[in-house]
Amino acid sequence: MKQNQRREFLKTSLAGMCGAALAPRVFGAPAAAATKGAAVSSLPGRTLGKTGLTVPLISLGTGDTASANFIQTAYDAGVKLFFSATYYGHGNNERLVGEALKGRPRDSFLIGTAAPPEGFNPREGTIPKTLTFESYMKTAEDSLKRFGLDYVDILLLPYADKKDFVLYEPLVKALTTLKKQGKTRFIGVAMHDPGGEGLKAAVESGIYDVAMPAYNFKTRNPEAVNEILAAAAKAGMGIVAMKTVAGAARDKNRTVPLNFDAALKWVLQNPNVASIVSGMSSTDELQKNLAMIKDLKMTDQERKDLDLGSLKSEAGLYCQQCRTCLPQCPHGLDIPTLMRSYMYAYGYRNVRQARYTLETVDLAGRACEKCDVCRVACVSGFDVKERVRDISRLKELPLDFVEV
Secondary structure (H helix, E strand, O other): OOHHHHHHHHHHOHHHHHHHHHOOOOOOOOOOOOOOOOOOOOOOEEEOHHHOOEEEOEEEEHHHOOOHHHHHHHHHOOOOEEEEEOOHHHHHHHHHHHHHHOOOOHHHOEEEEEOOOOOOOOOOOOOOOOOOHHHHHHHHHHHHHHHOOOOEEEEEEOOOOOHHHHOOHHHHHHHHHHHHOOOEEEEEEEEOOOOOHHHHHHHHHOOOOEEEEEOOOOOOOHHHHHHHHHHHHHOOOEEEEEOOOOOOOOOOOOOOOOOHHHHHHHHHOOOOEEEEEEOOOOHHHHHHHHHHOOOOOOOHHHHHHOOHHHHHHOOOOOOOOOOOOHHHOOOOOOHHHHHHHHHHHHOOOOHHHHHHHHOOOOOOOOOOOOOOOOOOOOOOOOOHHHHHHHHHHHHHOOHHHHOO
């Protein structure tokens, strides 16, 4: 495609998507503040492992949230567990969450955030030389400053798919020190591959209080993953599941609907899952999810809609992050991260996060244009070349075009 054609395509497709994503969301005024000191949500809940916390079955993942008002609305509806991350909007999301909950009784809500070490490369999974006890202490303390809080309830180590990373002594020392200092009440790990070595290492270490694995109806080897989750729960780890709707859509253009209630109920059928993270961004989604958790029994229609044999055979938008594609690419592209960006853009309609995710990828030249035939065989059936070329165009948009 010629340069002027590429620019025009960006203008009419991804830019159009940006316009929809960046349109201001308007919600009703939040209800009156919760009673001072109220700490227990009125929503159905489960105990979060050895933390002893009773958490609502659904928590708000704020990465898709652009409005402090919506966070307040969720709080007033009974959602009292909120998750952010230092890499959501380069820290701006943590500021948004702190602003939204400012003035609310501190014991009436729970906040978790994911903070990777500076310089950590999820593609390689290697520990950066710059990672020291002092550097990670600063990473966590900077996060607290953005929230405007003295402490968070759960501090998560994300991309924790490698045993060496989960057990790295300076990192473990920093996390346990932050917990002793009261800057976080609990520490945990988050990973995209719950069947890998990272979660097993976290369970066996006895160090971590919480785990946040990617877990949904498209999970590979669900029986093996369920065994690991059961072992984690038996060891006292509280399980909060993320990526629970497997990319939020079954195809790029959303021509085939996905039954979200069925997808979320599938996750909550596992009694070891205390809560699910939902990237709700509208009052309609909020109300629908709150209605769903009041009755977890799956209807015949929901089971039909979630025909696993059919859905698992679809390529969909959800990347398993299994990393089997990496050695297949002759140009060393970080395909898992590119596929995650693709999912954010087309599944979650979160162009900001898609763009931020692309920032971590080295796209020297125009991705995939050197290869006539793609040699990568994706286990999920993705047309890797088409998706990489599609999403890489987003990097041509300046960051300030998608930032708020």
